[in-house]
Amino acid sequence: MxxxxxxxxxxxxxxMNAYIPLLIVGLADRFFPGALALPDGWAWLSNGWxxxxxxxxxxxxxxxxxxxxxxxxxxxVQTLVRPAAGGLVFGSSSTASTVAVTDPAEFFASNQWVxxxxxxxxxxxxxxxxxALRPTANAATAGVAAPVVSTIEDVGAVGMSLLAIVxxxxxxxxxxxxxxxxxxxxxxARRRRNADLRPATDRGAPG
Numbered sequence: 001m002x003x004x005x006x007x008x009x010x011x012x013x014x015x016m017n018a019y020i021p022l023l024i025v026g027l028a029d030r031f032f033p034g035a036l037a038l039p040d041g042w043a044w045l046s047n048g049w050x051x052x053x054x055x056x057x058x059x060x061x062x063x064x065x066x067x068x069x070x071x072x073x074x075x076x077v078q079t080l081v082r083p084a085a086g087g088l089v090f091g092s093s094s095t096a097s098t099v100a101v102t103d104p105a106e107f108f109a110s111n112q113w114v115x116x117x118x119x120x121x122x123x124x125x126x127x128x129x130x131x132a133l134r135p136t137a138n139a140a141t142a143g144v145a146a147p148v149v150s151t152i153e154d155v156g157a158v159g160m161s162l163l164a165i166v167x168x169x170x171x172x173x174x175x176x177x178x179x180x181x182x183x184x185x186x187x188x189a190r191r192r193r194n195a196d197l198r199p200a201t202d203r204g205a206p207g
């Protein structure tokens with residue numbers, strides 16, 4: 001059960017930022033094996049070169065995601081990357097189901113693909129919500145919301161990843177809070193947009 005919560009939390013984090021949970025999982029295995037020990041077939045995630053590449057990709061993602069218009073293009077590009085990352089982190093944390101990924105025939109016959117698909121679906125769902133939210137917020141605030149919302153998402157991805165590893169029982173609480181936050185941002189953006197579209201006479205002319 002805890003493995004499912006860990007995998008779900010990491011996959012949800014990947015839906016917000018593909019590289020944060022991958023980097024945290026790799027660092028945890030490399031420096032804190034007591035917190036998260038990857039199966040042999042997934043040990044490559046903690047390789048120094050892999051961690052370095054993930055760090056570079058994370059910097060690019062963090063910058064691109066905070067620029068209006070560029071963030072929407074980035075979301076389109078990430079439509080494949082984030083679900084793939086979600087599948088990887090879910091699969092790597094489900095030690096009972098993904099002991100090793102070596103022989104493709106054995107991989108499919110033993111249902112080792114199931115947690116990877118589940119993680120990809122979770123990440124895709126979160127990514128879809130993020131992709132739908134961002135244009136609404138940008139349009140309502142003339143792009144001002146882009147860096148703010150992006151920073152919230154990055155912090156959420158870090159927090160969710162850490163919760164998934166350290167306290168997986170709190171993952172459901174974290175998911176609920178993220179859902180409430182997204183709903184609050186959408187509601188505020190729509191209210192601001194409606195206020196901007198309202199005729200000046202309806203707003204009340206000064207004095």
